[in-house]
Amino acid sequence: MKDSLLENFENLGLAPILVQNLTRLGLTKPTPIQEQGIPHIVRGRDLLGLAQTGTGKTAAFGLPMLTRIIAYGKRPGPKTVRALVLAPTRELATQIHENLSAFGEGAPIRIQRVVGGASINVQTEKLAKGTDVLIATPGRLLDLLERRALVLSETKYLVLDEADQMLDIGFIHALRRIAKLIPAERQTMLFSATMPKLMEELAQSYLTDPVKVQVAPPGKVADKxxxxxxxxxxxxxxxxxxxxxxxxxxxxxxxxxxxxxxxxxxxxxxxxxxxxxxxxxxxxxxxxxxxxxxxxxxxxxxxxxxxxxxxxxxxxxxxxxxxxxxxxxxxxxxxxxxxxxxxxxxxxxxxxxxxxxxxxxxxxxxxxxxxxxxxxxGEPHAVVDAPRPGQSKQGKRPHRGHGGQGQGKPQGQRPRSDAPRKPARAADGGAARPRRRGAAATAE
The missing domain is CATH 3.40.50.300 (P-loop containing nucleotide triphosphate hydrolases)
Known part of the structure; x- marks a missing residue:
């Protein structure tokens, strides 16, 4: 039977070494965001990808970007960065770095990650030789730019991953500062799970004639x-x-x-x-x-x-x-x-x-x-004017029990006793847990 795009990566225009690595990793069938997005990115188009987490977005932008960089056939210059991937959190940046490193294993490409909380001097030393793909959080990238540890004047690829979260946590000004340092003649890929109004404005500012790929409506939860x-x-x-x-x-x-x-x-x-x-x-x-x-x-x-x-x-x-x-x-x-x-x-x-x-x-x-x-x-509560978790209670305490009788214990405090004690062990030898008074857990 003739292979289709949906059955393997070989027809998506990727570098052979990447396809080999994907096979070794057990990845043989592209996800919808990969199938629809990779061909456009390989051809150099800007892309706006709307997809929830866990849909394979890293491979969707990483594989075609690595394919184009491998085709350069030479190392980047000192302190230069060919491709910049911005992520809102250290954890996401780390995950992207691990995935791209696995995809590109054995290829002549240098992939680096810079995030806050790690030694900036060590990061500066690594960037000195030049970088093919840099995965960074915006704050640490600005710190390194101020130290002149790298330059973005030769950057040809820009990826904003989880862009909506970057806006949520206040990175919009950092993104604008960074974008001004990257040549206008570049390929830009923006990925987001939601599309609020500010995201639309960001897309219009960053993307040129983009292809829009949406594989699941914003807010849709995984079926499984x-x-x-x-x-x-x-x-x-x-x-x-x-x-x-x-x-x-x-x-x-x-x-x-x-x-x-x-x-x-x-x-x-x-x-x-x-x-x-x-x-x-x-x-x-x-x-x-x-x-x-x-x-x-x-x-x-x-x-x-x-x-x-x-x-x-x-x-x-x-x-x-x-x-x-x-x-x-x-x-x-x-x-x-x-x-x-x-x-x-x-x-x-x-x-x-x-x-x-x-x-x-x-x-x-x-x-x-x-x-x-x-x-x-449990039973749905009546809507009350009460402090949310993490806010000052200002003397207010939640009522114990669904009938609203009595005063509740502070968050996390054991029922029955204010004194620390080891919770009773289940009769079947299961994990230790406290005895519970009041409304029973009826979930399962």
């Missing part, structure tokens, strides 16, 4: 993710989470918390209750974050508590569960968070905990997805 919402009071979330985790011993889970302090606090609590856990967020050093991710990827720890720093760029196929301990206040981030599971064709499960103060956040999420999340536990 089983979702559920569990209504619970804020003070009961930690205990409820421990019950869910204990039902799936040995399976990897990512828990999203809204704040850095809350992530550390929850991780310590889960560790005290017998779970293998680590936390990552913006206050952790790059080495701390990489050690935690390496241990999580290797299965040495089973639970990773994170802020939205890990909502994109965390590509670990064995993640089976995502728990939204706190609902995100940016609706689109819900889709990115739960996209950390159901990777590489696997099934996944995403459970969101909703406290009374988060009912408006839940409505916004469901409106953005144009779908309701199935209720798997």
């Amino acid at each position: 993710i089983e979702q559920g919402i569990h209504f619970v009071n804020q003070g009961d979330k930690a205990t409820l989470l421990s019950e869910y985790l204990a039902k799936h011993p040995g399976e990897l889970a990512v828990v999203f918390n809204r704040t850095k302090h809350g992530s550390d606090k929850l991780a310590r609590l889960l560790e005290n209750w017998g779970f293998s856990v680590a936390a990552i967020h913006g206050n952790k050093s790059q080495n701390q974050r990489e050690r935690a991710l390496s241990a999580f990827r290797a299965g040495e720890i089973q639970v990773l508590v994170a802020t939205d720093v890990a909502a994109r760029g965390l590509d670990i196929p064995l993640v089976a569960h995502v728990y939204n301990y706190d609902l995100p206040n940016v609706p689109e981030n819900y889709v990115h968070r739960i996209g950390r599971t159901a990777r590489a064709g696997r099934n996944g499960r995403a459970v969101a905990f909703c406290a009374p103060a988060e009912m408006d956040d839940l409505k916004a999420i469901q409106k953005a997805m144009n779908a309701n999340i199935p209720v798997i536990g």
